[in-house]
Amino acid sequence: MIGVYVHIPYCIRKCRYCDFCSIPIDETAGRYRSAVLKEIALSADKYPGERVKSVFFGGGTPTILPAEDLCAILDAIRTAFPVEPDAEISIECNPKTIGFDGLKRLRSAGFNRLSIGLQATQDRLLRRIGRVHTYEEFLATYQAARDAGFTNINVDLMHGLPGQGQDDYLDAIRAVASLEPTHISAYSLILEEGTPLYDDVTHGHETLPDEDAVADMEDAGMDLLEALGYHRYEVSNFAKSGYECRHNLVYWHNEPYLGLGAAAHSSMIEDGFWVRFSNESSIPAYFKKLEKDRLPRAERILINTFEQMFESVMLGLRLTKGVDRKAFFDRYGCDVIETYKEAYDKNERYGFWDHSDPACLRLTRAGMDRLDAVLRDFRERRWIDFLRR
């Protein structure tokens, strides 16, 4: 079973911190639906009968396209592939881009999970990062979503924003939690080179909270989210029990997924081999290949077993449940701890392993805080040693 991701690469305008593959909406948007429909038809020929357990429309801002286009794309996925009757079908949305009628149309077409990008509840912070909406506009979208029948809703928040203090962040969490969404994603701002915010910060026109302040904000936010009934199940994701994002779990469990749309990435099994490929990121190049009845691939690489194993660890350790040792053994024929013994022992000395469930390789909260360093130790495992084992 696979997950299907549909990338919609348009936004009203770029946020100041954003380096995602998205552009301010232009005239190409009118042709995007038919291009994706073509890609779906070609993909169905390549992967006939592939069962789908989750669909996720992300971006960009998917809801910037007319609801009719989004519903037509979902219908085409359903026609091309057997989508499980209880599949999670999510769509990302930004306040101000869709109203009650559009949301109602999406809900009726089968979208059953909505993810709303808010980031902060203070308008002065939203302006500073270049968001196009106010908090009031978010509240109107949230209410419209509820009225349209969405019961499974995620809200995105960020910390480490310019001008943001810990109280701002905790107030935002409290305000959002009072609306009772089923899921809250709480990301740390990453200053990406090439963005307007990066230029402002490097030229001294903007300042970010220092590292310690961000770490304190993150810790306090985590505690508050847990206290409000949102359990942490991944580094940056918190959910009410039973509402963990099933589509994102496909990624974190290192399972296959098919990406559709410009710049979308895929990880699929082809003729028994794991392959990773990405689509053309330029929209004209994406259109051009499809016009020639070709899948719009830009790059395709084979993933060997050793690389897959590392990816299963890298992604699995992001989860608070950790890496399921039996699932790892069933897939690779070896025990994850034995295979990465040196890295395991080193991090055991630091007290980074949570031993509460011997069936899983799981990090403590302190270990998760140092995930990058832990993964560097796992990365050092050489494939040649693996082959000699």
Ligand code: SF4
């Ligand atoms: S709405 Fe999202 S994808 Fe679009 S510019 Fe802002 S952060 Fe980037």
